[in-house]
Each structure stands twice: as C-alpha cells, then as structure tokens.
Amino acid sequence: MIKRFVPTKKGYKTRIYPNQEQKELINKTIGSCRWVYNYFLEKAKINGYESKTKYIKQLPQLKNEHVWLKEVDSIALQQAVRDLDQAFQNFFDGKQNYPQFKSKKHSRLSYRTQYFKRSSGTESIEIQNNKIKLPKLSWIEFNKHQEVKGNILNVTVSKEIDKYYISINLKDVIVTEVNYNQGEIGIDLGIKDFAITSDSEKIENPRHLQKYQDKLVRLQKKLARKEEGSNNWQKVKQKIVKLHRKIKNVRKDFLHKLSTRLVKENQLIAIENLNIKGMLKNSKLAKHIQDVSWSKFVNMLEYKGKWYNCIVEKVNNFFPSSQTCSECGKKNPKVKDLSVRNWVCKCGATHDRDLNASLNILKQAKKQLAD
Ligand SMILES: [Zn+2]
Incomplete structure (x- = not known):
C-alpha cells in the first residue's frame, strides 16, 4: 500500500440521486440563488453597484423579509452575491457586458456551496463512501467512479432536464491505497471490440451502448420525416437529447472504470497515437462514437497515469x-487489408490481427523509451 500526494486542483463531476424532498430543496435553492442575484442586480441598477461585502451583510435582513430564503443553504446565497460581484468585476474590466438578469429558462440551473469547518469541528460538506452531505440537504447517494480523495474547495449542484449532478472541486488531491502492479501492456483499438491488450484481453464496448446507438439512428431518421419545429418534431428532438446524454454517460462511466483499472494494474501502457482529428471526420455514427471514446480514453490514461505512476507511452502512428x-x-x-483477422507468418507464428498489433505497440513503446 503506497500513499501518494499530488498537489493539484481537480474537478470531478458525477450524478447524484436525491429523493423527492431533496430534489424540491435543490430546485428551491437554485431558484433562491437566482432571486438573490437578480435582487442585488436590480439594486445595483438603481443605486449603482456597491460591493459584495455590503450585499452579503444585507442577506440576514433580506431573509427576515422573505422567510422562504431561510429554508435554503445560506452559503449558496452568499455565493450568488459573489457571482454577481464577479460579473460586475468582469464588466468593470471591460471583459463582459453589463450583467443581465438571470432567467429560469436561459440560465444554468445550478448553485454552488463552499466547504468550511465550523468551530464545533463539523464540516459543511462531507463525503462517506458513495454518499455526500451538503448543507440543508443531508446525505445524498452519488455515482462514485473514482477513488480520489482531496480537500474539497466547493461543490456545484446542478440540474439537467430531470437529472441532478454535483461537481466537486478539490485541491491537494491525494491518491491513496494503491496496490502497484508491475504489469506492462500494449493496447490496440479494436474494430468490433473497444480494444484488445497484449495480455489477450478483449475489452468489449458496454452492452447497452450498441442498443442506444441503434435507437439514436432510428430517432434521427424519424426526426428527418417530421416538420421542423412542429410538436412532434419537438418530442422526437427531446428524446434525441436524452439519448445522447445517456450514451455519453454510459461511455464515460465505462471509460473511467477501465482507465482506472489499467493504470493501477500496470506501470507501462503503450497506445497508438491515432490522428484523432482525421478520425472525427468519419460520419458513420458508431465509428464516430468509437473514435470519440478512444480520444477520451487516451486522455484519461494520461492524466490518471500521472496519479498512479504509470507511464503512458504513445507509439508513432506511422508504425x-x-x-x-x-x-x-x-x-x-497483405495484412494491411482490414478483413484479414488471422494470419500465419513465414516464421511459423500464427497471429490474431489485433493481439499481434497490441504486442507490437508494447514492443515499439519500450524501444522508444529506451532511445
Ligand atoms: Zn514472424
């Protein structure tokens, strides 16, 4: 067991599963923050902008006049004033236009709350296993796909359509309890499967992904047949938005789990340095999604590799x-032809196309590192 300390800042977004009561309170908090923001903006418009300190000092009085503000996280309300202050500072610096009122329809549905330790020793935000405690909300289950611990700076709670998320900002990230394995692997991007490793592991795409992708193609065809802007068109469009998000989440979850496992198991990972820009031009949906996945995956391997002391070496794509x-x-x-899946070399070795490629990728990476 080795403990490592990585002094860095890091954001971490994940889905939370609030109960009905908690959902209502989150909605209320988002609304109250918007209201506070607009209230002081209105004030600033009439009397000129004062300062965040002055406005924050007025919050208790405001809560007495509008008791419903007492129900929500008071730190979030203060943050709304700070956000307004930032908007004014940007305006004064000539970086942005004069601040605008936030509307329910056009502004991001979120609020931010800060971490702090009370004099009694209790903390405003706590994480235990897969649960997070937020002011006024108590414990909420969240989707945990990382084992990274650090000091929490703040948490943003957001709502996207009917789902809720948190973004945790950490500082001084600490990666703990890692069992370093001494493995070395080459990974080849698969055609049918997601990838294959030089350890002969075929990594399949998540089972649901194909189903969702097929459904997306069907919906897109359906959308094309509807009159643009009509009620039915809107309905299909909404379904497409939801499906896109689902695909994105399934994929993200899969890539996080896979990349974390691989950097933990290995001290060297060799991958192909694919020309992602060229790949993204591919218009076929399934292929496109695979390409996006690959570039995200490579990115995750690279940053997680740093946390877990695993070298991630890219092999020249002309190799x-x-x-x-x-x-x-x-x-x-002859193997250049993609349809050749298995082949026998003159030396007598029999090869599975992808496995052979992953073995070569590993060899090449070691050669590069030795140079
Ligand atoms: Zn041979």
Whole structure:
C-alpha cells in the first residue's frame, strides 16, 4: 500500500440521486440563488453597484423579509452575491457586458456551496463512501467512479432536464491505497471490440451502448420525416437529447472504470497515437462514437497515469503495428487489408490481427523509451 500526494486542483463531476424532498430543496435553492442575484442586480441598477461585502451583510435582513430564503443553504446565497460581484468585476474590466438578469429558462440551473469547518469541528460538506452531505440537504447517494480523495474547495449542484449532478472541486488531491502492479501492456483499438491488450484481453464496448446507438439512428431518421419545429418534431428532438446524454454517460462511466483499472494494474501502457482529428471526420455514427471514446480514453490514461505512476507511452502512428510479426519482426503487407483477422507468418507464428498489433505497440513503446 503506497500513499501518494499530488498537489493539484481537480474537478470531478458525477450524478447524484436525491429523493423527492431533496430534489424540491435543490430546485428551491437554485431558484433562491437566482432571486438573490437578480435582487442585488436590480439594486445595483438603481443605486449603482456597491460591493459584495455590503450585499452579503444585507442577506440576514433580506431573509427576515422573505422567510422562504431561510429554508435554503445560506452559503449558496452568499455565493450568488459573489457571482454577481464577479460579473460586475468582469464588466468593470471591460471583459463582459453589463450583467443581465438571470432567467429560469436561459440560465444554468445550478448553485454552488463552499466547504468550511465550523468551530464545533463539523464540516459543511462531507463525503462517506458513495454518499455526500451538503448543507440543508443531508446525505445524498452519488455515482462514485473514482477513488480520489482531496480537500474539497466547493461543490456545484446542478440540474439537467430531470437529472441532478454535483461537481466537486478539490485541491491537494491525494491518491491513496494503491496496490502497484508491475504489469506492462500494449493496447490496440479494436474494430468490433473497444480494444484488445497484449495480455489477450478483449475489452468489449458496454452492452447497452450498441442498443442506444441503434435507437439514436432510428430517432434521427424519424426526426428527418417530421416538420421542423412542429410538436412532434419537438418530442422526437427531446428524446434525441436524452439519448445522447445517456450514451455519453454510459461511455464515460465505462471509460473511467477501465482507465482506472489499467493504470493501477500496470506501470507501462503503450497506445497508438491515432490522428484523432482525421478520425472525427468519419460520419458513420458508431465509428464516430468509437473514435470519440478512444480520444477520451487516451486522455484519461494520461492524466490518471500521472496519479498512479504509470507511464503512458504513445507509439508513432506511422508504425505498421498490424503488419509486423511480433515474433520475428518481418512485415507482411497483405495484412494491411482490414478483413484479414488471422494470419500465419513465414516464421511459423500464427497471429490474431489485433493481439499481434497490441504486442507490437508494447514492443515499439519500450524501444522508444529506451532511445
Ligand atoms: Zn514472424
């Protein structure tokens, strides 16, 4: 067991599962923060902008006049004043236009609350296992896909359509309890599967992903048949938005779990340095999603590699990883054809296309590192 300390700031967004009562309170808090923001903006418009300190001092009085403000997180209300202050500072610095009123329809549905320790020793925000405690809300379950601990700076609670999320801002991130494995792997991006490793592990795409992607294609066709802007068009459009989000979340969850496991198991991960820009031009949906996944995955491996002391080495994309025999090093140009899944080298070695490629990627990475 090794404890490592990484002095860095880091954000971490994940879904939370509030109960009905908590949902109502979150909605109320978002609304109250918007109201406070607009209240002081109105004041500033009439009397000129004063200062955040002056406005924050007026909050207790405001709460007496509007008792419903007492129900919500008071730190979040203060943060609304700070946000307004920031908007004014940006305006004074010439970076932004004069602040605008926040509308329910057009502003982000969120509020932010700060971490602090009370003199009694209790904390405003706490995390235990997969639960987070927020002011006034008590414990809420959240989707935990990382084991990173650090000091919480603040938490933003947000609502997107009917789902709720938190973004935790951490400082002095501490990665703990890592069992370092001494593994080394090459990873080849698969065609049918997500990837294959030089340990012969075929990593499949999440089961639901294909189903959702097929559904998305069907809905997009359906949308094209509707009159743009009509009620039915809106309904289909809304479904597409939800499905996109679902796909994004399924994929993100999958990539997080996979990348965390691999950097923990290995001290060297070799990957292909694919030309992502060129790949993203591909218009086929499934292929496009695979490409986006790959670039996100590589990115996760790289930053998590730093936390867990795992070297992530990119192999030059001109290196013919599929066509080279991983046993004798001879090139076989016939393998260039993507339909060749298995082949036998002149040296007698039999190869699975992707496995052979991943073995070569690992070899090449070691060569690069030795140079
Ligand atoms: Zn060979």
